[in-house]
Amino acid sequence: MTKAFHSSGDVIADRRAGYAKMLAEGGDHTAAADLMSQALEITPDWAAGWDLMGAYAEKAGDVSAAISAWRHLEALDDEGVFGAGLKLAAHGAGVAANGTAVSYVEALFDQYAPQFEHALVDRLGYRVPEMLDEMVSQEMARLGIAGFARALDLGCGTGLMGERLRGKTEHLEGIDVSAAMIAETARKGIYDVLQKAELVAALTARRADADLVTAADVFIYCGAIQPVLAALVPALQPGGLAAFSLEAHDGPEALFLRPSLRYAHGVEPTRDALVLAGLDILRFETAVLRFDRGAPITGMLIVVRKPALALAAANAPTAMSRPD
Secondary structure, eight states: OOOOOOOOSOHHHHHHHHHHHHHHHTTOHHHHHHHHHHHHHHOTTOHHHHHHHHHHHHHTTOHHHHHHHHHHHHHHOTTOTTOHHHHHHHTTSSOOOSSOOHHHHHHHHHHHGGGHHIIIIIIHOOOHHHHHHHHHHHHHHHHTOOOEEEEEEETOTTSHHHHHHGGGEEEEEEEESOHHHHHHHHTTTOOSEEEESOHHHHHHTOOSOEEEEEESSOGGGSOOHHHHHHHHHHHEEEEEEEEEEEEEEOSSOSEEEOTTSOEEEEHHHHHHHHHHTTOEEEEEEEEEEEEETTEEEEEEEEEEEOOSSOHHHHHSOOTTTSOO
């Protein structure tokens, strides 16, 4: 993460780190890593310094030095704010923990909030809310749905998805793990309710009260899709819709952690997970979600529906069909 010019507490170390930052911004990551190494000799317990050291070494192509830096970082960062465990796992030097790395994601988006929309929409060609909204509109027309009573926007961020949902629902709630993102979107007055929470915990705390749930580029930070679906399905009313995106990969694995520290999901394993969760697949499309360092990121755009009648209820014997 680049959140980090936290002071080391030592003037000389900070000065060297400052020079390293200037070198890195000029593209000389090898020299930047060398200067950070000198700074860390002075302040070996500086977590943010080890994070910078890992980033510079990785960009210089010295993966072994980056892994060494992240191991130091992991030992110093008890809360996981810098995502050292994810970085190690993404480079084959560790195993990612199950579920969302909450402290890392929260810190990432707290830092990212002020420039979030400019970076995504203007620089990276981000169109996921627009594409999901169009798919939801098409399904509303096909199913004869005039509007929703209660919609829930997971990972609401600065409200890019919520802006499109506002005219479709009587009550719109946004949930995000980042307080800074919540503060940014609160200024827009889009949502009726905003909640700072981790999404699986938030979903688990409610029962069958939403008839639309959206998650634009959110589950890519959550790891395996099955636990998310296990929390999502009970939160939906019977007949309710969910629309969300995932980054995709073509390998056999159900899940793959990219160096970006975002998860990519396998296309067929994702289809299987949706069916096993008891959801009807209404739309399942692949598209370019954004660009990352000039490369297109392909993903899945999905709209599913919770069956209007639970299978158990539909198959339950009635009083008339019970044997005497």
